[in-house]
Amino acid sequence: MYPNYPDALIARILRSVHRIAMIGTSPNPARPSYFAMKYLLDKGFEIIPVNPGQAGKDILGQKVYGRIADLPAPIDMIDIFRNSAAAGPITDEALAEKDRLGLKVLWMQLGVINEEAAKRAEAAGLTVIMNRCPKIEYGRLSGEIGWYGVNRRVIDNRKPFAFSQGGTLRRD
Numbered sequence: 131m132y133p134n135y136p137d138a139l140i141a142r143i144l145r146s147v148h149r150i151a152m153i154g155t156s157p158n159p160a161r162p163s164y165f166a167m168k169y170l171l172d173k174g175f176e177i178i179p180v181n182p183g184q185a186g187k188d189i190l191g192q193k194v195y196g197r198i199a200d201l202p203a204p205i206d207m208i209d210i211f212r213n214s215a216a217a218g219p220i221t222d223e224a225l226a227e228k229d230r231l232g233l234k235v236l237w238m239q240l241g242v243i244n245e246e247a248a249k250r251a252e253a254a255g256l257t258v259i260m261n262r263c264p265k266i267e268y269g270r271l272s273g274e275i276g277w278y279g280v281n282r283r284v285i286d287n288r289k290p291f292a293f294s295q296g297g298t299l300r301r302d
Contacts, residue, residue: 135259140267143235143257147206148176150264151198153220154211155179157189162239163211164189166265173268178205198223198231207235209264214244221247225254239263 150170155163155177167177168190178201179189185196195201198208198220208224210217217238224236236251238244238260248258269275 135262137271139257140259140262141271143207143237143259144264144268144271147235149178149205150175150207150209151178151180151195151201151205152209152211153180153198154216155181155184155189155194157181157184157187166209166211166239166263167192169265170268178202198227201227201231203230204232206232207237207264208233209237209239210242211239212242214238214242217242217244218247221251225250225256228254228256235259237262237264240266 152163152167155167158164167179171177171190171192177190177192179192179194180196180198180201181189181194182196184194185200187194208220210220212220221236221244224231224233227233233256235257236248236259238248238258240261240263243260248260251258266275
């Protein structure tokens with residue numbers, strides 16, 4: 131399945147998750163994790179930032195936690211915004227808290243690939259996505275990215291196909 135995840139799988143995940151713990155969120159607006167968090171918050175997801183150096187502070191109005199073990203349940207998805215090597219220990223921490231949190235999905239950001247961690251998570255019953263960004267996937271499947279011509283390879287000013295009008299992705 132990796133790296134060619136079916137659109138139906140990605141859409142199912144993005145429709146079903148509501149609370150996402152974003153591991154490695156930065157308070158710096160120039161960092162991709164900050165921008166991804168802001169975008170997903172704007173789309174109605176509840177994002178819980180996890181960053182040991184920022185624990186107890188706020189990022190985009192959301193309380194920052196120091197580690198997965200400190201997170202309040204439920205958490206539907208862990209989004210790893212760290213490097214591939216760090217994904218292993220983060221996965222192990224997530225697996226230790228999986229049942230308490232009600233965790234269903236482990237998502238590794240663009241450039242984050244850890245096959246061994248993915249195998250452990252899948253063996254524990256989690257759905258795993260690697261080397262993808264939920265912000266980008268949401269935009270692509272909702273038609274927002276296509277609005278700019280990326281999906282069709284044609285740039286025009288047509289509006290995106292709205293979720294409520296039967297687009298590919300619809301969040302309930």
